Amino acid sequence: MFAPIMPKTGQRSLSPAGIILTVIAIALATLGQPVLGQQGHSPATHSATPATGAVNSNAEDWVMAAIRPELQESVRAAMPANLPVYEMSATLEPQAETGDVPTLTGHLKLTYVNTTDAPLDSLPFRLYANGPDDENDAQIVSDVTVDGGAVDVTLSVSDSVLDVLFNQPLDVGDLVVIDMEFASFLPIDSVDHYGIFGYGSTSGTWALAHWYPVIAGRDPSGGWMLEHPSRNGDAIFSDTALYDVTIHSEQGWELATTGIEFGETDAAGPGMVERRFASGPVRDFTIVADQDFEVATADVNGITVNSWFNPGQDRVGEAVLEYAIQSLEFFDDLLAPYPFRELDLMPVDMQGAAGSEFPGLIYMGLDYYTGNTDLATPNSLDFTVAHEVVHQWFYGLVGNNQYADAFIDEGITNYLSAQVYFEEVYGDDEAERIMNVHIRSPFERIIDGDGDVVVDTPTDEFDSGRDYVFAAYTKAPLGFEAIRLEIGDDAFFGALRDYVDEFSFLVAEPADLLAAFEASSGQDLQSLWDEWFNETNGRDALD
Template identity: 55%
Template sequence: MTFASRPSSARMSLQVQTGALLGALLFAPFAGLAQTPPAPHRPVMPGILDAIQPDERDIVTDSVPPDLSTYTISAELMTDGASAAAPEIRGSLRLGWTNTTGETLDALPFRLYANGPDREHDAITIAGATVDGEPVEPTLTVDNSILTVPFAEPLERGEDSIVELSFVSVLPVDSSSHYGIFGFDSEEGSLAMAQWYPIVAGRDPDDGWMLDPPSENGDPVFSDTALYDVSVRIEERFELVTTGVEQRDPGAATDGRVTRRFLSGPVRDFTMVADDDLGLRTRDVEGITINSWFPTGQERVGDAVATYTAQALTIFEELLGPYPYTELDIVSVPLNGAAGVEFPQLIYIGQGYYDAGQTLQTPNALDFTVAHEVIHEWFYALVGNNQYDHAFIDEGLTNFLSAQVYFERQYDEAVAARVVDRYLVDPFDSTVRRGDDQIVDQPTDDFPTGNSYVYAAYVKAPLGFRAIQAEIGDTAFFAALRAYVSEFQFRVATPDDLLDAFEEASGEDLGELWRHWFEAAEGERDLQD
């Protein structure tokens, strides 16, 4: 994510409906949706690697953790006032899940991330739940953002289970919450659908399930890699931009609606945007299709976004390792308090950039934002980290690489110096001189203010990685990042894993340098004269 300013936040409520409603809706398909038939075993997903470049499929298959979770989701997007007071996603989800925690489990926690920031709307309603075909009664906790689904019998290590949920997600209308990543903008007619379905809670390698309230300051979604097979019934007039690749032509419309199916390959979540007024520019980078979606009439900016994305992808494939997917979509979304937000194979860019007066002179903020979000396709999309506790890993790396390395490699050192001064050095100096220096490596919502978090993750942390690069040199620095990506892609890494990668590549003890930049508030030692 790249920030503009911190939005306000509140919480949503959620209700688990039982009785007659559960009996009526439990896994019954909505009108026109393909029904998911019962199955005693894990779902099989033919074509699940279609989203992976052919040359990368063997590497990806060898890299993914064993027993990946599989999500099979059928959903229908309802947008007309006759069917819903606000746009709704009505869906059924089947999860094939293997207990790889190393512990015997009595229940499985799902995150309902949309049920955190907004008191004015009920975001996700669970209509029913079964485990291995038997109805169960889930419970809600932590501001209604955690749905705990019990197993009929304890699930031992290595055992499989099928969990099915029926749900309705209501998109907030013209809400300032969620950074705009989940909601309907009535003026633009854009539906942003991140965090729209129940997802298994992410697991920290050291601390286990992450069950904190949805983050107020940072990225709200922390999850593990899984495979997705998603079918969406939607009005034919909409463009639907998603994670994954579409499997076939949706065919003829029925009552103005079509069903579209997408397979993701291994990803951390599945995100969508629907809009009926989008233009498209494409680029090809070594077999990767870049799709730049923009408001009709903004071809100039849409074309620039496609170009910037291609530039960043080319540079960082060389420096960090392959982007393994066949597509990368970048779409204009009316965001609140963020300039861009990253998702697997999909990037939101704030609609404020798409303006006839937008400057495209080098350097410019749009180029910087696009580069930042593209690098997130490695850090956090490929290599995960617990951004609730250690957000600086992905945000600090991406902001350093986008501010200095991208502009240096694509343009020249003088341009990069201007960007680094603007986004890193100048705000660092002014913050430290005010006496507001922060310890970087602390939980996202433990910072005294949202601005303090932004400073730590997006200003000070990048300068810390810049100091490491200066200490060990380019060769060791990028060798470390390539090794880190290779070892931890599709998994969740810790700060120690990243430090170990730098020390192994360089042969140096970097403990004191790491402590100074990330674990202490000693910024006065680094002030410019």
């Protein structure tokens, strides 16, 4: 995510409670009894099917469809074995029967292999949309089965954790198929989670991050991440999976998604169309939908870059396309080839953030498009686009637990987009200006005023959202700059390429990034790393 602005105060912008309850009641009639805590069901057993190669090979017809043809062999070789497969069918319901809350109803079929190191008694899913509001759920689930048999489930952590309980332990290497119905109710003009999930009443845009139940992310050291959805940083932490998604919508709707459209658009009843999308190996699957989007498109080394915008916003939409082309070309060469065939940039009415990253899809703050945005060089829009493009590598390809270690993707991304991108595209003087505006001056101002913080701190353990922003987006980039100056460009960028190569589609930790810098440079960098990321010696950097 791009450096968040402090969240706006005010009431959460859900539709009135009566409307929410009306729509939920209608959805329940369609879905059946929702999960409202532990439910009793007839016992069922899952098949103890050895799964070596079973999941990925079953998806042969679509799993590589979203990958650049020349990279398919290398991507397949780099993919972890037995990735989860999400097969989903969902319908966009702009007017959910008698209510007016935009709603998405769907079915999830998950093929899952236990790739952990121990048998599992249950599998935790995250319902991230339920995190912001302890009183009203934005997401409900029903009719959960494992291998066709009903099972018990539980809800916890403000109904943001759904545990699917197995009737017998799932052994390491064994496979199960989990089915469930779900409904997601879009908050209107929401300020929660920076507005990444909701309906924007001004633009008529559906922003559909975390719109479906997703397996909880698994930290390499800490295991399943089951904390309350983050209030300061990115809400979503999930592992790489494969997605085969079919969306039903009214005719005339434009959909931009993770991955690519796979196959033909088909009629699906009066006034409705059906479209199928395939993702390749990605960390989540995001959709943006609107009835009147326009698009500017370009080809970059075989990658289709789409800059979407509302009518009358072509000036900024075309600038976004230009900046995306520049940054994608640069980082495709500097770090590693971007493996996917498409990248979409979307105007979304975000709250407290200038942009947000998802696999193959980027949210750009709607304010850029509706205001008198300065397009002189250098400018903040260019910086934001570059920042979100770099996230396609750091978060997209190389994952990390943003709840625990947000600085290793946000910090390196902010440094690469402010300093490295601008010095390459516009020269040293322009890079210095952007670094001063977005990183050095805020660092000096906060150090002089509020003091220092430890960068490597869990996101929601900072005393304030401002401290989190300072640590991840301001101090951390200067720490990575210090490492670059210490070891030189060859070792610095060589380390980043090695890091991407080793941890693509996996979850890395801070020690892994430090090890890459040390291996590439042949130097012991622990003291320098601690100075910037584990200590509060920022004042020394100004002296």
